Amino acid sequence: MSEIRTGRQKYYNIFAHFYDFFIKIHSGHHGDETRKFLVRSAQIDNANQAKILDICCGTGSVILSFAEKYSDVLAIGYDFSGGMLHRAKQKDVAHKIILTQGDAANLPYIDDCFDVVCCSHALYELRGQVRTNALMEMKRVVKADGKVLIMEHEVPKNPIVKMMFYMRMLMMGSSDSREFLKQDLTPYKKIFSQVNLSHTPSGKSKLVTCRKSSPHIDGK
Numbered sequence: 001m002s003e004i005r006t007g008r009q010k011y012y013n014i015f016a017h018f019y020d021f022f023i024k025i026h027s028g029h030h031g032d033e034t035r036k037f038l039v040r041s042a043q044i045d046n047a048n049q050a051k052i053l054d055i056c057c058g059t060g061s062v063i064l065s066f067a068e069k070y071s072d073v074l075a076i077g078y079d080f081s082g083g084m085l086h087r088a089k090q091k092d093v094a095h096k097i098i099l100t101q102g103d104a105a106n107l108p109y110i111d112d113c114f115d116v117v118c119c120s121h122a123l124y125e126l127r128g129q130v131r132t133n134a135l136m137e138m139k140r141v142v143k144a145d146g147k148v149l150i151m152e153h154e155v156p157k158n159p160i161v162k163m164m165f166y167m168r169m170l171m172m173g174s175s176d177s178r179e180f181l182k183q184d185l186t187p188y189k190k191i192f193s194q195v196n197l198s199h200t201p202s203g204k205s206k207l208v209t210c211r212k213s214s215p216h217i218d219g220k
């Protein structure tokens with residue numbers, strides 16, 4: 001892992017101490033609704049065998065929501081910050097999830113092995129090539145008929161929350177993140193053959209659903 005990314009790991013290790021509190025202020029009661037929307041959108045039919053991977057899982061809220069809704073899934077949370085994973089482990093009192101530390105740009109999983117790969121409110125925080133590599137890796141590890149679900153923020157409307165939001169991006173030195181959030185679906189369409197956009201009921205987040213092969217186009 002590059003030195004820059006190691007520096008960012010340190011940033012996230014510190015952020016982990018108040019991350020859930022920050023999210024509560026940022027999303028209010030919509031946080032829970034947003035996670036439920038993401039889990040519902042996965043449309044898991046056969047929870048018995050489903051394998052779910054949450055990239056950049058942070059303190060584990062999303063992957064825990066999957067594991068709580070579907071008791072028999074294999075639910076893996078993946079993040080490069082030990083601090084974030086430590087918090088996730090503390091929240092997983094019933095030991096429902098597996099937590100693994102590593103870089104989103106280099107996943108330690110074989111091709112075509114997950115039914116659902118998700119990444120919630122994190123892709124925009126990755127830098128240019130790391131973000132592209134992470135998307136390529138998600139495509140590689142998801143099954144041909146599986147789904148990649150990317151949840152991203154809409155830019156907040158409340159001026160105070162908007163200021164906090166941009167301040168964080170500034171701290172991370174990323175004008176690239178701002179640009180990415182403003183973009184349309186082009187970065188996804190460059191990688192996936194099927195891309196659909198939906199919005200959470202609160203309008204605070206958007207969900208991009210990607211498939212690596214389209215049954216109609218590829219004949220699968």
Ligand SMILES: C[S@@+](CC[C@H](N)C(=O)[O-])C[C@H]1O[C@@H](n2cnc3c(N)ncnc32)[C@H](O)[C@@H]1O
Nearest residue numbers: 012056057058079080081084103104120121122
């Ligand atoms: C804003 S948090 C999102 C956490 C969580 N997905 C959520 O919705 O609450 C971004 C997360 O991405 C992780 N992250 C950033 N860059 C990463 C990378 N290159 N590889 C793995 N994880 C990374 C950070 O450690 C952090 O936990």
